[in-house]
Amino acid sequence: MIASLRAATAAPSIHNTQPWLFRVDGPRIEVLFDQRRHLTVIDPERRAMHLSVGAALLNLRVAILDRGRAVGVELLAGGEPGLAARVTVGASRPVDPATRELAGAISRRRTGRRPFPPRPVPDSILAECVAAALGEDALLVMVDPTAAYDVLELTRAAERQQLADPRCRAELAAWAATPPSPTDGVSAAAPAPRPEPATRQPRDLEPARARRTAGIEREPTIGVLYSRGDEPADWLRAGQALQHVLLTATARGVATSLMMQATEVPPLRAELAAKGEPHWAQAVIRLGYGRPAPRTPRRPLSEVLLPR
Ligand SMILES: Cc1cc2nc3c(=O)[nH]c(=O)nc-3n(C[C@H](O)[C@H](O)[C@H](O)COP(=O)(O)O)c2cc1C
Numbered sequence: 001m002i003a004s005l006r007a008a009t010a011a012p013s014i015h016n017t018q019p020w021l022f023r024v025d026g027p028r029i030e031v032l033f034d035q036r037r038h039l040t041v042i043d044p045e046r047r048a049m050h051l052s053v054g055a056a057l058l059n060l061r062v063a064i065l066d067r068g069r070a071v072g073v074e075l076l077a078g079g080e081p082g083l084a085a086r087v088t089v090g091a092s093r094p095v096d097p098a099t100r101e102l103a104g105a106i107s108r109r110r111t112g113r114r115p116f117p118p119r120p121v122p123d124s125i126l127a128e129c130v131a132a133a134l135g136e137d138a139l140l141v142m143v144d145p146t147a148a149y150d151v152l153e154l155t156r157a158a159e160r161q162q163l164a165d166p167r168c169r170a171e172l173a174a175w176a177a178t179p180p181s182p183t184d185g186v187s188a189a190a191p192a193p194r195p196e197p198a199t200r201q202p203r204d205l206e207p208a209r210a211r212r213t214a215g216i217e218r219e220p221t222i223g224v225l226y227s228r229g230d231e232p233a234d235w236l237r238a239g240q241a242l243q244h245v246l247l248t249a250t251a252r253g254v255a256t257s258l259m260m261q262a263t264e265v266p267p268l269r270a271e272l273a274a275k276g277e278p279h280w281a282q283a284v285i286r287l288g289y290g291r292p293a294p295r296t297p298r299r300p301l302s303e304v305l306l307p308r
Helices: 002-009 047-066 097-106 123-135 145-163 166-175 207-212 232-251 266-273
Strands: 020-025 028-033 069-075 083-092 139-142 221-227 255-258 280-288
Touching (some): 028 047, 047 232, 047 280, 097 232, 123 221, 123 232, 221 232, 266 280
Antiparallel strands (some): 028 083, 069 083
């Protein structure tokens, strides 16, 4: 059980806020939101908080399966306040190779923010990522270069808006520049939590500008993750889908990072979703190859495990 909980805490979370708590009672684990870690300015609806807890939930599911036990999950968001899900550890069962691979990726996954070299991610791996999202009832749409340019423009616009707001800057600084403790936030080991994409569309290849901007690779591989609904339970599902995609990529040696800015500014988020799809944009994922990113800190289990 302890190892599975530790795996849960290895999940990505918005600005590494780790907004999760756990309560164990026999074979049942309650997964709760740590409301003290709510980013009230950047995430007023708590959507990113749900995505983060959803990612931890996926890790927990995979880790339990990898220990040869069945797992049941009941999503409770919107019900009892503070409670996200109830997880039940079930009977013994054989571990399939796919689970083993995902579980092995949990501790290797990192948010890789540096530019990736110009090495394409094979279609077969992208197809596996799309299937991973589908398996969690979400839709991962890999965008073509023109659409990638539009997504990056939205990202930049969102970032400009956010940084123009002093309250937003203060919240960012509180978790990125000067985290509240050594086990929190995006530490000096992993700077630049909000990458400024430097990508230029072929129609905008003015060399001086391109050289001046330090950012990500010129032609990034980008996928947008959509959910079917936009309620708290949908956000938890989307968080599980997000993490399933990230682990699938990691298992294949592909690095990932998240560029969530455009999903955080409602009018721009709506533009991300304007693809004729009855879906809600939840995450923007960048994939590629690169040196492993440094490990970010995590709170010890003693801080996230509540008494029965
Ligand atoms: C909902 C959510 C939003 C995030 N937004 C961003 C983002 O906009 N930019 C970024 O660089 N990383 C983003 N991250 C990644 C976190 O900063 C990262 O997961 C955290 O610092 C822990 O580091 P790790 O992923 O390497 O374990 C986000 C993660 C989550 C789950």
